[in-house]
Every structure is written in C-alpha cells, then in structure tokens.
Amino acid sequence: MIDSFLYADWDEPPEGMDFELPYGLALSRVGRLVEALRLCEAPGDAKAWAMAQELYLLAPAIINVLLNYRICVEFGLIVHPTEYIDFTRKPGCVVRYLPETKAQALELFQDGITLARGALRLAPGIPEAMDAFIARLPPALKDFLYTSKRDKYTWRASEPARVAALASAVRKGSAGQADAAGGRPALAVGAAHGAIMPGLLLAEYLDCPLWFVRFSMFKRKDAEPVLSSVDERVIAEAGQRGMVLAFDEDCASGLTLRTLVDRLSPLAPSLRSASIIRHATSSFSPDFSGKTWWD
Secondary structure, eight states: OGGGGOOOOSSSOOGGGSEEEEHHHHHHHHHHHHHHHTTSOTTOOHHHHHHHHHHHHHHHHHHHHHHHHHHHHHHTOOOOSSSOOOTTSOOOSOOOOOHHHHHHHHHHHHHHHHHHHHHHTTOTTHHHHHHHHHHHSOHHHHTOEEEEOOOHHHHHHTOHHHHHHHHHHHHHOOTTTSOTTTSOOSEEEEEETTTHHHHHHHHHHHTOOEEEEEOOTTTSOOSSOBOOHHHHHHHHHHHHHSOEEEEEEEESSSHHHHHHHHHHTTTOTTEEEEEEEEETTOSOOOSEEEEEEOO
C-alpha cells in the first residue's frame, strides 16, 4: 500500500503538486511508478518516498479527466482538449452522443476508479492494465492536458493518518449511524475534484465501493452538485443496500458539504456526511470527521 512509503510535510503542499501532463502520459507514468515501488521494501528510502509522492499526486488524474468526459457525454456537451466543462457559461452546441459512447464513458469511469485504487494498493499487474486501459481511450482523451495546482487544503486532508482517522470514526459509527456491516458504507461519494486524492485512500481503508460527483463550488464555481441520471441511479441503488457516505476533503465554511448532503439525501435515506478536516468555525458539522482544525 502506498501509505507505507508516504513521508512528507503535510502542512505545505509540495512543488510537485503543480504540473501539466497529457493524460495518456500521466496514466503511463502511474503504471511505471507502481512497477518501481513494488520492487521497494517499506519504509523505503528517499528515492522511494519521492516516487510514492509522485504517484499519490498523479493518481487523481485518472478519475478527474474521466469524470469530466463522462459529464460531457451524459449532458451532450463538447469535450474541450485542455479545459474542464464550465457550468457557469452557456453550454453552446449540444452533441447527440450515441448510446454506445455513453456506455463507454461510464465503463471507462468505473474502470478508472478501479485502476486508481489498484495503483495506490501497488497491486500486481497495474502497469499492464494501465497500458491496456490507455489503448481503450478515445484519441481526444489521450491528449487531454491534465493540470494540477498546489492546494494546501487538499494536501493537508490527504495525509494518510488523517484519512485513517476518518475511516476509523466511520467504522465505529454511533447509535443509528452505522449500518449492519459495522460502519462499512454501501457507497462512499466524494465531491470532486478536491476529494479525489484522499477519497481513494479512504475507500481502501473502509473497503467500500467508491464514486465521485462533480461539485467544486470554489475552484470551478459550481452552484450545485452536477448529477446525471447515472449518478442518481448509482447512489439510489447504494442507498437501498445501506449507508451512503457523502464526503469532502475539507469542511471550512461547510457550504459545499451541506449542499452536497441536501442534494443526495432524497436519493439515499441512510446518507451520512464526512470530511477529513473540519474547521472548528464551520457552520456545518458532518457526522464524521478525521480532524478538527482550529484556525
């Protein structure tokens, strides 16, 4: 597991968090890093730590780009080669995607989550699986320019110890909050994009299915969670099986998480909320948190 090799200053994001890379190259690099780290013995050395940090920073790209692609296809929007869809602008031309294209976009997204989780587990066969995955991508996605920016809030919330603390709180649950499996969610739903990096670890610690919906109030100016009929179906089906955990990496004002909970609650009666970091001054108190941050 990657957390055995992650040693960093978790208060200040590294310079390596700032990068641009074509999507196909990012995926290929993930495969090579997993291959190299599998040859290392934990806790490793400085070289292994650097590779692990690079892998941790790259893994969210797998899901980020596919989520944007799936949204564009499901809402009939044009896929831009370098930019995520901006819902503050008029959508412009509507594209009528074939049912096969929509099915492919969903399958790629689901497989991307599986691959990203496998990469953080340092699972065997990831390099080969990544190469096969790249071969399935539409040409426009291979060349999509993925951009990552330094973000202290996402980085602080991605510290494995803090993510593990949240997972422990969820597993323990409390009266009326934990499901029959002892706090294991039927589905964890993260607010992308910030929750992707810690969310991958959280799902591994909880050993539960994982999903992401586009909702970035401050970075992407989303007014509300972007949910397609597919998202609604996936969340509603999970809600019938047990507890659905809606989470964000950082609960500062509390507006993002509160809005996400309000949107998802009708779909999942047993919805619970969580954040890795909750600021003490937040107006919203999630059901679970990993750390309370005193500003």
